[in-house]
Amino acid sequence: MSACLEFRDVRKTYFVRRGAFSRAVPVHAVAGVDLAVAHGETVGLVGESGCGKSTLARMAVRLDAPTSGQVLMDGMDLWRTEEVTDRLPELVQMVFQDPFSSLDPRMTVAQSVGEALDARKVGDKASRRARVAELLDMVGLSPEHAGRYPHQFSGGQRQRAAIARALALNPRLVVCDEPVSALDVSIQAQVINIFQDLKERLGLTYLFISHDLAVVSHLSDRVAVMYAGRLVELAPAAALYDAPLHPYTRMLLAAIPVPDPAVRQERGAAPEARESAGEGACPLVPRCPLAGPDCAQEPPMREAAPGHLVRCHRA
């Protein structure tokens, strides 16, 4: 069976001008990613700002075209298969970080949630209304919320509405880009639980992107760590957190402040990258405590343990 979502050597290059008169230089936002997400699986994607995780997410839902490589859904190329274009909303949906800008402020929540159903004329009016009510119930919103507008909602309620809307057409894959990052802790926990309930109930597949490793570890079956446009480690969540192999993954884990004052964390954090690594070199070189001469040649991903991939000479 083909994977629900598959990236095959996906690259995305932007051309950026550093000044009004300077020439545009290529920036490799995504520099060759291979990743397959199985049906019913949750794959978490972590990395720091600018690592390319959001660009990857946007390519998974066809908001951005890859510069090269393929994005496949159920084995169909998102950009080259005619039938995908039509079916795309039924295949994949996205939940964004800020539910205020992703919901139309002039539409009631029921209208927003039902918009896709109306556009595709799914069933008749009554059945669509029933479906909207069912969707709202699934995300823990009550029927009286249906007629309200986004500004009348709290951040948590808005994100629930955005999730309900994403599920309207029964997509198999939901791509979530920092969906709980803008929420307060107590509300964040409510929304995380909803994601988990929906997965169990509907057998959803998630590509779950966050900079918060605790959130990702909580929800994911496998976790991919991204750095400078590449995957540097991919492993089952337990293995990644208990036995991280890549120096960058270790760096990230060591930097997370532990919510327990009894745990004294080691001082000293990884330096910021001040210069770029040379052409063809592992991009972590300027920050890496283990870097050596052989790192001038970036290694390919290799399987260090069953199902545990890492891209490092030293790991």
Added chain:
Amino acid sequence: MDPLLRLQDFSAAFDTARGLAPAVDGVSFDLAPGEVFGLVGESGCGKTVLSLGILGLIPRPGRISGGRAFFGGRELTAMSQEELRALRGAEIAMIFQEPMTALNPVMRVGVQLAEPLLLHKGLDKRQAEARCLELLEQVGLPGPRAVLRAYPHELSGGMRQRVMIAMALGCGPRLLIADEPTTALDVTIQKQILELLSGLAAERGLAMLFITHNLGVVAQTCHRVGVMYAGRLVEVSPVEALFAKALHPYTQGLMASLPRLGSRHERLTPVAGTVPPLTALPSGCHFHPRCPFVMDRCRREIPPVFRPEPGREARCWLHAEGGRA
């Protein structure tokens, strides 16, 4: 030791079309020199308004509506705007969440860094430049001369926050108010900034009011913690005690809500319900509609501060047995 900062029943409110919104309601605590006091709470709990209130900077239509604040024995709440201005940036400094918006984008870093030195310390330009270089080195910025000539957009987020800290330290303040100073930063950069701030508190006896929503940051950075909910300080505890056993049900709820590394696929226990709007606060204890231990009394009477253990405070009727303050 005398406290450096003392708040007594400090309150601040906003006049709104829907009536008076009590953003900060009767907050009292002391802050000693060298102490890092964490102020924790969710958005809208009043932690930022409180910190602005200490500086006399609450924007209209907000105002300090009651109580008093003291700094080094002098009453802040009785000072004129002029006296406060002399204090701000000199003895009390502040750093913000987003250094990009706090820095002027069309001024070189050096000019902005030198401004308070010229203003408060009366240094001449050459002395100010020397002091700026010294400050940039203290906050761990490499190549300080290049940084002085740079515009804010040429620096990374972590570097900008270091510049903000350098600016705050310029006049040798005794109190630093840090409002979510690492929230916009990546974790590895966050760790560097936190270590820098902790070091400053330990080495110079700088007192810090550290505002954050991140309990991990609190655990690793603060000595004492105050938890705010809907304008009230509901718990004050030393950090170890707070994480070992929180006294207030709201604090307990926050702790239980946290997904932790290694807590895979377990259900989290969120705090039920949502934070009430400031214009429609519940009677009695503001937390009662969300509290799993709510009693009749909680709906009617505002809980006073109880001290069930030495050094610990909780505004919760569950601790009424512990004797009233």
